[in-house]
Every structure is written in C-alpha cells, then in structure tokens.
Amino acid sequence: MKLGIIGLPNSGKTTIFNALTRSTLATGAGTSGQFEIHTAVVNVPDTRVDQLRDMYKPKKTTYTQVTYVDIGGLDKGIGEGGLKGEFRNQLGQLDGFIHVVRAFKDENVPHPYDTIDPQRDVESLDGEFILTDLVMVETRLEKIDAELKRKGKTADKAVLDEQEMMNRLKAQLEAEKPLRDLNLTEAELKPYRGYGFLTLKPTLIVVNTDEATGDVGIAYEHAMSMVVNLKGRIEAELSQLDPDDAVMFMEEYGITELSADRVIHVSYQLMNIQSFFTVGEDEVRAWSVPIGATAPEAAGVIHSDLQKGFIRAEVMNYADLLAAGSEAALKTAGKFKLEGKEYIVKDGDILHIRFNV
Ligand SMILES: Nc1nc2c(ncn2[C@@H]2O[C@H](COP(=O)(O)OP(=O)(O)O)[C@@H](O)[C@H]2O)c(=O)[nH]1
Ligand SMILES: [Mg+2]
Structure with missing residues (x-):
C-alpha cells in the first residue's frame, strides 16, 4: 500500500x-x-x-x-x-x-x-x-x-x-x-x-x-x-x-x-483491506487482501502458483487459536476448517494453502 x-x-x-x-x-x-x-x-x-x-x-x-x-x-x-x-x-x-x-x-x-x-x-x-x-x-x-x-x-x-x-x-x-x-x-x-x-x-x-x-x-x-x-x-x-x-x-x-x-x-x-496470516517454524507473516477476497485470491497474494494450483485452504482464525491456546486444542474444539475455492477470507484468518502445479 x-x-x-x-x-x-x-x-x-x-x-x-x-x-x-x-x-x-x-x-x-x-x-x-x-x-x-x-x-x-x-x-x-x-x-x-x-x-x-x-x-x-x-x-x-x-x-x-x-x-x-x-x-x-x-x-x-x-x-x-x-x-x-x-x-x-x-x-x-x-x-x-x-x-x-x-x-x-x-x-x-x-x-x-x-x-x-x-x-x-x-x-x-x-x-x-x-x-x-x-x-x-x-x-x-x-x-x-x-x-x-x-x-x-x-x-x-x-x-x-x-x-x-x-x-x-x-x-x-x-x-x-x-x-x-x-x-x-x-x-x-x-x-x-x-x-x-x-x-x-x-x-x-x-x-x-x-x-x-x-x-x-x-x-x-x-x-x-x-x-x-x-x-x-x-x-x-x-x-x-x-x-x-x-x-x-x-x-x-x-x-x-x-x-x-x-x-x-x-x-x-479506507482502503477496505484486511490482514490474514501464515504461520510455521520458518516464518510468521502478515499479508493484506481486500475485504471480500476469496481463498484463491488470498493465495495469489502469497504467490501466483498458489492461486493457479489452489486445491483447498486450511483455515484457523486467530481469535479461535488464541482462545484455544494451541493448534491441537483448536482442532479438538472443531475450529480447524478445510475450505474450498468459494471461501471468503476473514480478518485474522490463518491460512495454509494446499496446491498443486
Ligand atoms: N506550531 C506548529 N507548527 C507546526 C506544526 N506542524 C508543522 N509545524 C511547523 O510548520 C512548518 C512547516 O512544516 P513542514 O512539515 O515543513 O510543512 P510542509 O511544507 O507541508 O512539508 C515547520 O516549521 C513546522 O515545524 C504544528 O502542529 N504546530
Ligand atoms: Mg515539506
């Protein structure tokens, strides 16, 4: 921006x-x-x-x-x-x-x-x-x-x-x-x-x-x-x-x-944008996308290959993760989701993109 x-x-x-x-x-x-x-x-x-x-x-x-x-x-x-x-x-x-x-x-x-x-x-x-x-x-x-x-x-x-x-x-x-x-x-x-x-x-x-x-x-x-x-x-x-x-x-x-x-x-x-995150041992990173963007569009912000070869997005929301305390607890609570191409990304989503190119 x-x-x-x-x-x-x-x-x-x-x-x-x-x-x-x-x-x-x-x-x-x-x-x-x-x-x-x-x-x-x-x-x-x-x-x-x-x-x-x-x-x-x-x-x-x-x-x-x-x-x-x-x-x-x-x-x-x-x-x-x-x-x-x-x-x-x-x-x-x-x-x-x-x-x-x-x-x-x-x-x-x-x-x-x-x-x-x-x-x-x-x-x-x-x-x-x-x-x-x-x-x-x-x-x-x-x-x-x-x-x-x-x-x-x-x-x-x-x-x-x-x-x-x-x-x-x-x-x-x-x-x-x-x-x-x-x-x-x-x-x-x-x-x-x-x-x-x-x-x-x-x-x-x-x-x-x-x-x-x-x-x-x-x-x-x-x-x-x-x-x-x-x-x-x-x-x-x-x-x-x-x-x-x-x-x-x-x-x-x-x-x-x-x-x-x-x-x-x-x-x-004003710009109508929001943040999502990617997490892992190597890097924790924030990204921004327009409000209303789909999961493949968000994937495209990370890399065009992720959008082209998009299969599914693993989604956790930051607020849920914080409330659960850990990824394992979040999964037990049923808050870990697999979403498809139509999914509309929310502010604070933590995404992991499954893709194939
Ligand atoms: N009193 C007062 N002076 C200010 C304020 N903001 C800027 N100035 C002064 O106004 C002058 C012009 O500021 P500058 O930032 O160079 O303006 P520019 O030409 O728009 O880049 C400088 O001498 C500043 O110190 C303020 O909030 N109060
Ligand atoms: Mg100036």
Missing part, C-alpha cells in the same frame, strides 16, 4: 511524514514549495503477529508494510489548469492520499493564502484534483472521437463502452464532485484503473492542529474519505522517543494512540 502525503506548503506534510515514519527530515523554512519526493517504508504494527511469533517461535517474523511518500511542491501546478506531466503520473500511481491541512496557528510559519482556513484549503486542493481528472477525461474523449471518426461502425465495442464511461465521469467532475462519490464497482472501473484518476483514490484528511488549537471540524462528506485531527509537531517529537517515554507524554497531551498506528488503522478501513 502506497500512500501519498499531499497538501499546501507549510501545512505540515514533512512533519507528519516524520511522525508516521520516525524520520527526521528537515521541515520549515527553505524546505517548502520545492518539488521534492521522499519515501519511507514502515511495518504495519499488529499485536496479533507478535502473539503468533510468541506461539510459533519462527526464524523470521514479517509484518505487512505501508509506503509513505511525502510530496512537496504541489502548489507549483495549482491554478494552471490541472496538474501535469511527471508530477501527475507520480500521484496517479499511489493507492491513496493523506491530505494534510493546516489548522495550527504560528506567526513564524507563513501560509500561502495568508490566513488559517482548513476548510478552504481542503477545497482548494480537491478542486485542483477534480480539474486534473477532468483534463484527463476530456483528452480521452477527444482520442475516442478521433478513433470513432476513423473507424466508423467497425470501431470496437470497448471504445464505445469507454466513451460512455468517460461521459459519465465528465458529468460528475463538471458538477465538481470527486469520482469516488459515483461508487462504481471494481468491475466497472477495472478497464480504466490505469489512468490513475486522482479523485478516485481513498483520501484521509489530516487536520494538523497543535496544543493551542484543539480539534477542528471539517465538512467532508465523500465516499472512501475520513477526517482525523493530529497534533503534527508533537507527534513528530513523540515518534523520536523511546516507547516507554512516549507513553508518559501521550497522557500529558491527551493522545491515546500514536499517529503512526492510528493513520495505518484508518487507512486499512
């Missing part, structure tokens, strides 16, 4: 990136407004994996991972008729956005629009994304028109289908609404995923507050979207501390879960 941290200059993107990835990138004066991309990969914390590791004592323990990308310099393209070129392509390849908006007040930190107004800032960048998608849709429609003129009645049905879809998307964008609000199905979208429409991507709005500001509400009623308040600067400082020391300060600031954990948890919800 690759999440892009976006927002206006000085909204606190790099500060939040540092908090999420325990990095120490320079922030503030001189770092803003530059066209720059920083990437960091972090393990997804999961106490279930820790428990399974204690139970199986494997040689290796592997968590799922999230990649965070801090994207500076977004403002460069704003107000110029949509984002373009390599920058637009980079954004198109992300799985979702963490949109940082500034609510903290600090006279030493200039705001590109001078005043602090998180609602305006959210709408400003959203408007730019809508425009960027609209440009893409219009470009496709022009190409389709040209092809239809050239080929007449012999044009592919796929081209006509695309024309119909692009017209639907165009209407939505012209009404200044993000594409994710159309709630299209994966089957409808699949042929067009490659275009990387920006307003189709799940979006977490992070309102960057501080001690003095308190929580700030944002009106943001869209599909695949959520709003959270984070105290960016404090979180970045906490992320540098020993976990034990951090706990002390968290209580002081009324923070119950560090942003690094919180953002991952809400991102999982």
Whole structure:
C-alpha cells in the first residue's frame, strides 16, 4: 500500500511524514514549495503477529508494510489548469492520499493564502484534483472521437463502452464532485484503473492542529474519505522517543494512540483491506487482501502458483487459536476448517494453502 502525503506548503506534510515514519527530515523554512519526493517504508504494527511469533517461535517474523511518500511542491501546478506531466503520473500511481491541512496557528510559519482556513484549503486542493481528472477525461474523449471518426461502425465495442464511461465521469467532475462519490464497482472501473484518476483514490484528511488549537471540524462528506485531527509537531517529537517515554507524554497531551498506528488503522478501513496470516517454524507473516477476497485470491497474494494450483485452504482464525491456546486444542474444539475455492477470507484468518502445479 502506497500512500501519498499531499497538501499546501507549510501545512505540515514533512512533519507528519516524520511522525508516521520516525524520520527526521528537515521541515520549515527553505524546505517548502520545492518539488521534492521522499519515501519511507514502515511495518504495519499488529499485536496479533507478535502473539503468533510468541506461539510459533519462527526464524523470521514479517509484518505487512505501508509506503509513505511525502510530496512537496504541489502548489507549483495549482491554478494552471490541472496538474501535469511527471508530477501527475507520480500521484496517479499511489493507492491513496493523506491530505494534510493546516489548522495550527504560528506567526513564524507563513501560509500561502495568508490566513488559517482548513476548510478552504481542503477545497482548494480537491478542486485542483477534480480539474486534473477532468483534463484527463476530456483528452480521452477527444482520442475516442478521433478513433470513432476513423473507424466508423467497425470501431470496437470497448471504445464505445469507454466513451460512455468517460461521459459519465465528465458529468460528475463538471458538477465538481470527486469520482469516488459515483461508487462504481471494481468491475466497472477495472478497464480504466490505469489512468490513475486522482479523485478516485481513498483520501484521509489530516487536520494538523497543535496544543493551542484543539480539534477542528471539517465538512467532508465523500465516499472512501475520513477526517482525523493530529497534533503534527508533537507527534513528530513523540515518534523520536523511546516507547516507554512516549507513553508518559501521550497522557500529558491527551493522545491515546500514536499517529503512526492510528493513520495505518484508518487507512486499512479506507482502503477496505484486511490482514490474514501464515504461520510455521520458518516464518510468521502478515499479508493484506481486500475485504471480500476469496481463498484463491488470498493465495495469489502469497504467490501466483498458489492461486493457479489452489486445491483447498486450511483455515484457523486467530481469535479461535488464541482462545484455544494451541493448534491441537483448536482442532479438538472443531475450529480447524478445510475450505474450498468459494471461501471468503476473514480478518485474522490463518491460512495454509494446499496446491498443486
Ligand atoms: N506550531 C506548529 N507548527 C507546526 C506544526 N506542524 C508543522 N509545524 C511547523 O510548520 C512548518 C512547516 O512544516 P513542514 O512539515 O515543513 O510543512 P510542509 O511544507 O507541508 O512539508 C515547520 O516549521 C513546522 O515545524 C504544528 O502542529 N504546530
Ligand atoms: Mg515539506
């Protein structure tokens, strides 16, 4: 999962990136407004994996991972008729956005629009994304028109289908609404995923507050979207501390879960994904799949051969295993199942795939 941290200059993107990835990138004066991309990969914390590791004592323990990308310099393209070129392509390849908006007040930190107004800032960048998608849709429609003129009645049905879809998307964008609000199905979208429409991507709005500001509400009623308040600067400082020391300060600031954990948890919800596990002497490992995935689809996440040659899945659920205390006790309790191709994987399932290629 690759999440892009976006927002206006000085909204606190790099500060939040540092908090999420325990990095120490320079922030503030001189770092803003530059066209720059920083990437960091972090393990997804999961106490279930820790428990399974204690139970199986494997040689290796592997968590799922999230990649965070801090994207500076977004403002460069704003107000110029949509984002373009390599920058637009980079954004198109992300799985979702963490949109940082500034609510903290600090006279030493200039705001590109001078005043602090998180609602305006959210709408400003959203408007730019809508425009960027609209440009893409219009470009496709022009190409389709040209092809239809050239080929007449012999044009592919796929081209006509695309024309119909692009017209639907165009209407939505012209009404200044993000594409994710159309709630299209994966089957409808699949042929067009490659275009990387920006307003189709799940979006977490992070309102960057501080001690003095308190929580700030944002009106943001869209599909695949959520709003959270984070105290960016404090979180970045906490992320540098020993976990034990951090706990002390968290209580002081009324923070119950560090942003690094919180953002991952809400991102999982937003992306509609869940975790399953594989266990053994060699490795205990967490994997992620979309909610609703079948056993063969989950097998395919591990290796394509496991999906191709799928026979059955041996399934135990983590919660059952923990309650039973051991695999043997779980089997006695009748909680060890053999499932076929139709089985829908549940969060916390421990899978062993029987396959033959
Ligand atoms: N007071 C306060 N300052 C912050 C907060 N978050 C970031 N800043 C400051 O705002 C400035 C810009 O932050 P930075 O992360 O570089 O913003 P970016 O341009 O979006 O990457 C820096 O001087 C930060 O220290 C916050 O929560 N409170
Ligand atoms: Mg920055």
